[in-house]
Amino acid sequence: MRDKSETAPASARPLLTDIAERAGVSLATVDRVVNRRKGVKERTRQRVLEIARELGYLTETQGGFYEAERPRNIVVLLPSGSNPYLRLLGDQLRERVERSAPDDPFLRCYFIESFNAQALAEALRRNAGWADGIAFFAIEHPLVREAAVEVLAAGTRLVTIVSDLGSLPEIPHVGLDNRAVGRTAGLLIGRLAKQPSGSVALVAGSRHYRAHSEREAGFLSILEELFPHLRVVGMREGHDDAGENYRHTLGLFDQAPDLVGIYNVGGSSGGITRAMRERDRLEVVFIGHGLTPDTRRAVVEGAMDVIFDQDPDALVDRALRCLSEQAPVARPLKFDIYFRENLP
Known part of the structure; x- marks a missing residue:
């Protein structure tokens, strides 16, 4: 037997506004639930999903998908510019986005103006609204420290990669000694x-x-x-x-x-x-x-x-694991030393 929502004409199908009105919440809240974004209390999320099923917006199968734990939203912030290694790191992240599985973290990568502490601080605050965790190439500057403290206190996990904020030991670091x-x-x-x-x-x-x-x-x-x-x-x-x-x-x-x-x-x-x-x-x-x-x-x-x-795959793996599982960073990454005779 086909689900009613599959056979109903388009004009009769419920809208997000219908769900919001019935659940007594804002349209923005319904949008967050439907798109599995952060910032919604669990009781409210369950209420929205219940109404969505009652109205036929979601099938029972789809509803089960929303009941599963939401994959984390992860943002990586890198310096822009002509540094070939950082471009390689960005390419690795883009490849991960393209081959990601449904249960993998939702991953986004942005390049921020290099050596611009204000731009990095603004990027941290701007992305904290969507991200459960942010990995960033840190600039040691008061503006960046203040933004990091603020974002961390609001519940977004942080990890620094390659270069850290030495005065904030509560933010783990993934990189070399x-x-x-x-x-x-x-x-x-x-x-x-x-x-x-x-x-x-x-x-x-x-x-x-x-x-x-x-x-x-x-x-x-x-x-x-x-x-x-x-x-x-x-x-x-x-x-x-x-x-x-x-x-x-x-x-x-x-x-x-x-x-x-x-x-x-x-x-x-x-x-x-x-x-x-x-x-x-x-x-x-x-x-x-x-x-x-x-x-x-x-x-x-x-x-x-x-x-x-330092292997960019190992760097990204360690950072994502730290943000997704809140796993401690046990030790610095190893680094490889290459001469002409041992190039891989």
Whole structure:
């Protein structure tokens, strides 16, 4: 026997406004229930579903679907720009959306203006209305901290990825032990440098990314301990932009003719390798982050010596599990170290 709602003419079928009127709630509330969004009390949700079945808007089968636990709504906020690793991370998230199963979390990914604390704070507040959980690439800034505290207090779960908010330990973090990463980079440059003494330089996206400042601190600490003969010529902030990194590198070559090593703690290493090729300075040891097509090519061709990489799939898996299951983050992610000879 066919359900009455399947045989009724279109004009006779109930509308959301009919359900709202009968249930004594707003149209917006009915819309939230029908689209399985957050923000509705359980008693109200059950009342709306009951009326929807009585009026024939939902079949019994459909009603059973709504009785099941609602998949969580998850938002991922990433910095926009030309950083190839972050674009790769965004591609991975889009692929997950396309192949998601009905019981998987509803996943959305947005790119926010890089290094703009106000834009990130506004995005956190704006998406908290829909999202049960938000994973975001944090900027260490008072505006972002205040927004995170507000969103967390309102019941939306948060997790930082890649770079965290160190002053808010109640927000879990998924990423590397960045101080250890920086120390490893310093150790490799100290061991691989072609000259026993000389200058070394760091290029970062911004010190407002805690990940970058921690890598810098680790790098400086091991040079002081083990390689005092290497002189650090300072940190350049390239904002993960290939053009800025290119100009900074040219300036470094002019400032420090004895340059023996460069560590790019951020992204967009292509600008650095371009400057190295133009100045014929491929003897300079260069270490950067993110296994992407441009860094792979640079290592194969000898313009880059080492790539530090964190698997984007593992990063996303850990973040989604943390938000969906409220599972604690037990330890930092492992990172892979690639040379030309062991590229996957």
